[in-house]
Amino acid sequence: MNDHFVTQQLKKLRQINPSETWVSEQRQIITAQVYNGQEPEVTAANRWGDFWLSFKYLVTQPVTAVSAFLVVALLGGGSASYLASRNAKPGDSMFLAKKINERAQLLAVSFDRTEQNRLKLSIARQRATDMSEVDQEANQQQAEAISREFKQTINDVKERLAKDEAKTEALASLRAKNPVQAPKESATTSDKMDDTFSVASGKDKGDRLEISEPSKPTTRQMLEDAEKLFDNKEYSAAIDKLQTASDLIVE
């Protein structure tokens, strides 16, 4: 006989109940005492009253009050800092909040490299716009901060594109060394492509090393051009160039 058995048996003792006759009689007596003999009907107003009581109870609970305060503080604080930092530029006191917001956006698209690159280029365009609005003579420190941020963002994208390119090349060379692993079903298409490119490259049909995506060096080139335009204080042209580079990344 273990504890579980004993507790199961004890639960069975719930069958000890007062007689139904007594319960019914007692209910009548209590109803008579409470209502003076007449029991009112349940109305919609009673139900609304229940809802209102529950609501009032919830509102007065410390846990609810603390949770509501935290939610308001987080949402309110977040919104307030976002609004205040919306027009902040590098070097401003509120720029840190804006930077955090940008990081959060980048984190949200961390699973998508293309979208992350596009977002970084959008941030770089914003820095170029900031630079065009700043009086560089009067705010030399701020101008330096913006320039630093701009270049850092562009370099990030360039490095990422270079890494992607290296990966593609490594993959292509691996395929060239192990042609068996190349999918056979695409042979017809590959032959056609090899015909086209092998003429220009002077390589054999099996050599696919020369087949590279032309968009990536172009994108990187465009980023370098945008950097040069930025250095030459041609901010509007730099913004256009970055926009084109961004479109190319998608393609």
Added chain:
Amino acid sequence: MTKPLVKQSSDRLLFLRLKIKDQAAFIKAYEAYQADIYRFIYFKVNSEAEAQDLTSTVFLKVWSVVQAGKLKDYKTLRSFLYTVARNTIIDYYRQSGRVNQLSLDDDADPIDIADGRPGIIETIQRDSDLDSIYQALCELKPEYREVIVMHFVNELSVAEIAQITNKKPGNIRVIIHRGLEAIRKLATEEPLFDK
């Protein structure tokens, strides 16, 4: 032993409605808890008739407290009802000069669960395991029996029992443990009398 959320919220709602002297809420509370209160009192006193009288007294007292607007903020409605029931039983013993002790072999006042309703006692006696547990429970120290009945038979939580008995939850857990041990011992011993 956690109550389902719906049951907890309906208990809370009933309690809130009682605070504003809602008559319908009182009737609902009676319907919901009369059997539990009766059972609790039954294991404290020795007869069905007295358990019935005391249960009626408990609900009338509760109604007078509700009407007077003196509801303290108990954890649950159930804990409030049990507190009133406990105090009523204490008053009952004080007035009658009886000792709060159930005894199966007391010829002058034997436990008679049937009291004109042979169905329940027969069901219990037919199940030898249940019968031995029931007898052991009746033989148990009143302090243990009270907590065991509240926790395992009437399914009150340790926190509720602690509030009703003015003890710490840790103490209640110890009582539950010792009570179960005592029941097991009593139930496996030789029967005290022949049925």
